[in-house]
Structures are given as structure tokens and as C-alpha cells.
Amino acid sequence: MDDSDGNKKVYVGNLDESAERARELLIKGLKLDKIIDWGTTFSLWPIDLTTSCCGCEFAATWGPRFDAERYGALPWLSPRQTNLIVIEGTITRKMACALRVSWEQMPHPKFAIAMGTCALDGGLFYNSYNIVRPWKIIPVDVYVPGCPPRPEALARAIVELQRIVKKGEASKTILRGMARSKPTPKLKEDPCSWWWG
Amino acid sequence: MAYISIWTLTRDVISTVFWGIVKLIFWPPIYQFVIIPGLVAALVVVISIIWFERKAAARVQMRYGPLEVSPKLAGYLQLFADLIRYSFQEIIIPRTADIIPFITSPFFALLLSLLPLAVIPVSPVKWTWPLTLSAMRYSVLIAAALTTLSPIFIVAMGWASNNRFSTIGSMRESFLITAYELSAIIGIFSVVATVHSFDFTNIVNFQGGGKWLGLINPIALLAAFIATLISTSAFPFEISDAENEIVAGPFTEYSGLMYGVNMGTAYIKRWAMSVLIVLAFLGGWRPYIPPPNAGYIAGYLVPSLIVSAKAVVVMALMSFLRAVYGRYRIDQALHISWKYVFALAIAGFGLGILEGYLL
Amino acid sequence: MSSNDQLKNFSEKLKENLGDLISKVEIHKGFILIETHIDKVRETAKKLKEIGFDHVKSVTVVDRMKDGVFEVGYHVSSYLNKDLAKYVVELVTTVPRDKPLVPSLTDIWLSAEFQEREAYEGFGIIFKDHPDLRPILLAPPVAELKPMRKDFVVKEEGIYRELPKKENVSSKVSEKKG
């Protein structure tokens, strides 16, 4: 545009603001958040981090009788391609390091289910000197009590997690860069400080 | 003074644009590389095949498989959900990785595994051929050469990841490349010996009247089939990304969309090989013969759909083996491919020569 | 009971065979205990292996805090000799708690290797000439606590905690009131 002096001028508003507005427009126009949440809901792939004896029931949950693959959850091998950790029972001091490392290896958005009483607060082994509480290591979205929980209970936990995700837990981290409603706990001590490998 | 009617002008413009778009779509390089049997068809087929693979395996294993995502469609949308999840997940690039090959190799591998589809005929009508007439005479040769390009990038992926499991995986992949390629190419070339032509059109035309080369020369078909299984890491040869041994092999460090691309690459390669096998052994578009001056639909769309439908059947068969077999060890796979599959391919080639002499 | 007689016969046979090497033979419920001095452990173990006890079932360490000793026991039995397979013999030796140094029997019974490592991390017993003595189950910082010793006490449920004596409680209460 030309102004009265004939100089060319380009009118630029606040770039950040307009970018923000464009993003909101995209999100609202394409309903991107809904799409992302829908996709994540039915694609919760748990990682193969078998931590304790609840793993028996974890395996049975994906067995033919209970078949958790119906919900789109497929146990996967490598943390880079998964988005769900199922903590299967007790976490020992040695395993705490593996749990934390696996959690950090997983890409956002990621979720966690704590299975079994031991994962809640120690369970039968509440006074053991070799266990840690999983919620001190990673943020847990859904707790499943039981020792061990029945496969139905774990399937229910997956459905419960799907409900949480559907409320916008996945899209808000991706699209709006917001933090998850459950923040990652700050470690008081490094669980891997002794790691010799 | 001549004046131009607005109406005529508009009509002309619209028709030009419309036919321009149609021409562009049905322009052989674009049509074959992007639409059928290229990218779009491949994606649809891959999604359906993975769904089929999961459902069929579940059927054998006394369960449902993916269901809750769309109970009315028997969980068909499951793969879309996975695709969306992968596409929007964080992409992690490890600090120790070699960044440029790490990022570019998956896409090169994907594109190069599609390339063979851009040089093959899917219809006998002359204008649909993607290459010039003189080049078309060597289409088998060109397609076979192009199938050998993409594995190099899988090796590069494993090397660039700088992960121990990836390194082992890419080492296995490089062993397997040498093992299957010869068998696959000799297997497909045995039809050349029978038909006396490097031209896919001649080969398909030769197979008229139910005289499929797969029936005439089953040995070569078997060799090509097994070699395809090895090349696309299908069971029982899922070795380079054997999950229980080396996590995800070359793809261990890939996350988000990049892994989605990687996962697609193996299936797309299987798709390309299936199309080649259909053309070489299973009669191509053959029960249907388009009229010599056929248009877009009768001359291009219909035969390409027939080829695709046959290829889907071949691919489904390959995928179903997952439910039945475990996986071989790398040295056993090499042993099998050099000692038996290679011998099978040579025997098929010999049989092809003999039949070419007799028929 | 006939099985008890058998055990008695067998323990007498063992006594004859091992002679001076052992100081005590006892019949317990389910096993025969033979005690030997720490210097004679290796000799006794070799002798037992010659007799036909070819594997270790369990390396059992008991912390006798009152006596100030560790009791290191090897429950051994046989696979290949079917007569011996019926019996479980525990070869026991004692070491002082403040200087727990025991000769390793891994070169005689390979099956003791991991269990000796476990005794090392749990009680801090050092097995001399063990090929690979390092913690097996615990992380090093936990293993340093020597958690299996009796003086390492894990906290228990309230019902089991020893209550303070009544006088103390009442006196405390009275102090507060005052």
C-alpha cells in the first residue's frame, strides 16, 4: 500500500497473535483436537515393560478370553513407538531406573496405568527395603487395585483411560503445548545413580 | 466484430480445466505412481491388509481382534486411529544419531519401493504405457532393477540410528538383500525365457485363456513368492526387525510419523512385489481385454483395478502366514534362500527355457 | 517310623565315611546336619562330592546374632545316585560375624555360584576364591546395607510394634498435664 508520501508500507500485525489465531482457526475449523483425541483413544499401545507378577494377568488380558486388543491396545516392543506404560505390580529399586528410562524414551503424549496394590502403595511388600512407589517415578493416570487385579479390571482401566484421553488429554499437549494434568514427578534422587551398565 | 459469448467461454474454460485434470490424473506416470497401483491404492491396500492380518490372526487365535473403535465395521477404522496417533506423536531424534540420513532414509525407502509401479504396464492400451515404446520393451528389466533400491536405505536407517539393536538389524537386512534378490529376479525372469520378451505387455498377453505362467511354471512362482516373503520381512522371515530378538531392528529409534512411514514401507514393498508377481505369473489384467481404442475408464481404470484385486489376494496370503509360522534364524534363512530358493529359482528358469522352446 | 531309622542309619554311615572331618551330626526334620570346622569345609565338601552329592540345593546362611556367628550351610543332595537323592545333607560351618570369611565351594559345586553371590550381598559374607563375587539381586547401594543380617530391621505393621512401657506413657502424660 502507498501512504500519502508515496512510500510503500507493509502493515503487519502482531505475528505471534495472528499465528495463534490461525492455529485456533485450524483447530476449530478442522476439529483437529477431536481427531487427535479419537486416534489416541483407540491406539493406546502398552510397552512390554513387565515389572512384576501382575504381568501374568497383564498377559491374560491380551489373551483370547479377555482380548484387550478389541480396544485397539496392542502390546508393543520398543518404547519409541508406544504411548502407554502399564506398571505391573511392584517396582523394585533396580526396576525403577528401567521404568524411568523407558518413560523418558516414549514420545509425548504418553500415559500410565498402575496395576495392582503393590503399584499403589506397596501392597504385601509395603515394608520391603527394595521397593519404591511407582508414583514417585512417573505420573500415573489410572490405578487398578487388586492383588493381582483380574483381567476385567485391567480392561476397565483401559476404558477409563480412554475416557480421560477423549476429554482432550492428548490434543492439548500436541496442539496447545500445555502440560499434562498429571505432571511428571520431580525425582528426589536419581533412580539410576548406581547403574553400572 | 466478432464477440465471444460468455457462456461459451465459461463452458470452454470449465471443460478445459476438467479434462485437463482428468488428463493429468490419467497421465501414466502420475496415475501409476500416485493413484493406482501407486501411493493412494497402496495406502488403502496396506491399511486394509493390516486390518485383515490382525483380524485373520485373531480368528485363528480364538478372539476378536480390533473391534471397539468401530463395532459396525468390525474395527476397520483401527488402522486410521493408529495412523492419526502416529502422525501427531512427538518425533524423537536421538542426539547420537546421524541426523540427515536418519530423517531422509525412511522417505527415500518409501518412494523407492513405489518406483517399480511407475514403469510397468497395467493395461494393453498403448497410450497408457508409462514409458516410451522402445523402453517398454525392457519393462521387466527396469522394474526388477528398481525393486533393488529401497533396501539400501533400510540399512542406512539402522546405521544412522546409532543403536546397537539397529546395527544388528541393518546387518541382518544387508545379509538378506544379497540372499533374496537373485532368487526373486531369476524367478521373475524365468517368464522372460518362456515368452521370449522383456515386455510385460507381451508376457501378460501370452497368458490369455487361463494359460497363466504361474500354472505353467509353478516352480518359478514359488521361488519368487518366497523371495518376496524374505524381502519384505514377512513371516516366517521376519528377521531384520525380529521384535523379540532385536526390538524393532533398524527402526528401533524411530518414533511418531517416521515409524509410521517405516511400517508402511515394508507393506508397500510387499504390494509392489505382489503387483509384479501378478503381472508375471497370474495373468495380469487378463480375463478382461480392453478394446484397442479404449478411453480412460475401460482402457486404464478397469484393467488396473483387476491387477490390484489380484495383487491384494497374493498379499493377503503372504500376510496370513503370520498366524501359522514362527520366525527363522538369520543363518537358517540364508541357508534356505541360497540352498533351496536359489536352486528353485534356477530350476524354474530352466523350466521356463524348456517351455519357451516347446511352446 | 521306618524313615527315621533310615535317616539314622544313613547319618551313621556318613559319620564313618567322613571321620574326623565333622564335629557333629544331627538329624533334623527333612535333612541331616553335619557340622565342620571352617578349615575343613573344603575337604569335607570334596569328600561329600566323592560320595555322590553332586549339587547344592540351597546355600543357607543363618545369622545367630546372640552367638556372634554366621552359620553358613550348604544343602546338598544327589541327582545321579538314586539312593542318595532321598537324603538332603546340610554341611554347616560357622564364622564370626565381624570377620565373615569363608572358602568358596563354587569350584567343587558349580551350582552354588549364584547362591554364594546372594549370601555375599545379603549378609556380607566374603567367599574366598569365588570367581565372580558381586551382588546378584540387589542394587549396590542396597547391598551395602547387608539387609539380611538380623541387625537390619524392617519396620512392621503397628500391631507388631513393641509398645512403650505403661509407666513411661503415664509419666509423659502427667508431664504434659503439668
Place this chain on the structure above:
Amino acid sequence: MIIDMQSSEVPRLNMSSWEIGESRYLPGMEIKKLGKEKFVVYIGPQHPGSGHMRIIIKVDGDVIVEADPDLGYVHRTMEKLSEGRAYIKIIPLVERMAILDACNATLPYVEAVEKLLGLEAPERAKYLRVALCEINRIASHLYGFGIFGVFLGHSTMYMWGFGDREILVELAEKLTGARLTHTYPIFGGVRRDAPQNFTDNLRKAIRYLRKRLEDYRRMFLDNPVIRKRLEGVGIVSKRAATDLGLVGPNLRASGVEYDVRAVEPYEAYDEFDFEIPVFEEGDSLARAWVRVEEIKQSLRILEQVADKLDKTKGQQIMHDRFWAKVPPLYKKVFEAEGRVKLMPLFAILRVPKGRAFARTEAGRGEITYYIESDGKDKPYRVRIVSPSYRNAIMFKYAIPGHRVADLPAIYGSFDYFPPEADR
């Protein structure tokens, strides 16, 4: 998958000074060493081919030169915790080490305490214990097969193994009230009587499983791919198996005929007619076959148990010493529901001074308990040696010399269950 790219050496691993006989390796496992730099791969603990443990392997090309099992990822310190708990509370505690094999894992503990108390379970209780033990044994073997299938990339075997295991789990649930953590045998008897149509269901399950075993053979064990992976892989000779002190099916696959059920019959095993399957080959395939044969034998035992249970219907399931103390109200409960509610009796149970050692044959092999009582309500020392822990030593000696791809094949054939090993 935990990988450290910086360190290529495992510290504190010094094997050079160690010689067993003439060779460092067991016979048949010698390796030619090449003068190249070795490649250290850390497999686990987050790794589909390792479960809850870590194996540090050194690779020369594709051949494993050294394997170092790193256990303890599920070490929940059961031995220490049981020193501070009442005797009856230890049963559910030690059960957690092998919840898929719970009855077998707790039975020797119960037996050892019974030895100290000087009592023996009544006849019907013994049959019920044997029934649950054998159900658990089959379930544990099927679990092993499932995991083995996953390791070899055979997902159908995993699904079949777990699907058919549900039948046995359900039987156990009918009998005890819990899917996995039964806490069924208690001192002097069992916790509950069998429900009404238990034996009929048991017979039905036996018929079904016999049919399915044939399917497994066709689909898995005689599958050409699986056979090729397993035959001649991970050979452990008879001598090596004895030296390493292996237990259970792994021992019997190497030609050693040792089964606690036959050597020192406990409970009612001397009344039943069964064989001990022994294979001479000692490779992974033999280990798989031993399990199949054992399932067949267990089915045979279960058939006999079902008959015995029918015969002893209505008999006592608790030792007189405890039964006499039961209040009349609880006796009524027993008559109505077949359920014994005795917990208050056991809470104050004091066990006489003494030491006891008990062993039984669990699904994965011999499990031993050493219990020392100082006359109080808590044991002075409980020493548990579980079958997987004794088998863990195999990783160190049976894996070197094989290829990386053989690791899952060998691992799966061991039927190694880490929570059981770590206790």
C-alpha cells in the same frame, strides 16, 4: 531396552582366572575366540525377549561369547519380610513369587511348618492339594508355552496357551475362590472343600486338554520353522545339568531322572500312578517336549484324583488338632458351604523350636524351603530356593556359543519366570 553407547566394557566381570576342569566352558559349548573388538548388547529389562531381567551379552559377529544374567529386577525380599510376619501370613507372601504356580510354591512351606508342628493333613485334604498342584502345573506349563511362542514370533501359540490356561485358572477359581493367588493349603489341611460339580468339570477339562495337546503338536512343536529353531539349540548335557544343579523339566530334558514326586513322595503322590518323562537330547526342543509329556502325566494324575475325590466326599479337610478348636458356628459354615474359616486360630500359632527342610516339585522344578523356628509366632529364618533361581545359572553357561537369534529360543525353552527367581 537400556543401552549405553559409551561404555563397552562391563565392569567387575572377571572370568579369565576361572577354570572349570580343562575348559572354561562346558563340554559342547567351546567357542573359537576371534581377536576382534566385542560388541556388548544389553538385553532388558525393558525388552520383549527378556521379561523382568537383563542379560548382558558380548557378541563376536553374530555369536554370543559371554552372557551375564543380571537378576533381581523383581527381588521383593521375601526372606527378610517373612522373618517379621506371623506364620500364616507368610503363605500369601511367598505365593506372590509364582502366582501362576501358587499352590506348588506354598506347599513346601506349609509342609515344613507341618513337620515342625508334627502333624499331617487328612486324606481328603491331601487329594485336594494334589489336585490344585497338578492344575497349577499344567497352567504353568501352558503359560510357559505361550511365552515361548512369543519369543519365537509364533503369536498363535501364545494365544492358544493363554486361552486354554483360562480353563485351568477357572477350575482353580472354582476350587479356591481366586484366579491365581489361592492360598489354598494351610497348616493341617486346606482352606475350602471342593464345590459340588468340581470333579465333573475337572474331567471335562481333562478331555478338552487332551484334544488340544494334539493341536499344539501340529501347530507348534511339529511346525517345520519351530523345529528348525529348536533342534540342537542350547544343548545341556547330562553332566552339565547335574553340575549346574538344574531342576524340573530342564533337568529331565537332559536325561536326569529326578522328580521330587517320585524321589521323596509328598502328600498323596505315592498313591498315584504316573511316569516321569525323561529326554536324552538336552536341547530346546527336548525341553519343550518334556513339558508336553508332563502335561499328559498331570492329566493322568488328575483323572485319578477326581476318582479319589469322589470316594472321599464329605470327609474332613482339616487336621483334628485345629478342627477340635473350631467354634460350632464355623462348623455349621463348613457343613453348609464347605469353607473353613480358621484364621483367628492361626494368628496366635506358635511353632515349636526346630529346623525343617521341605521340597516339592513345582511346575518349573524343585522348590525348597528351610525354616528355622525359635518357638515364637514368627520364624527365625526362612530360606527359599525357587526353581527359576536355580535355573538362572543356565543363562551364563548354556547361551555362550550360540547366535543372538538363539537367545529367545533358549530363554523361552528354560521357562524362566523372573518373579519366582528373584523372590
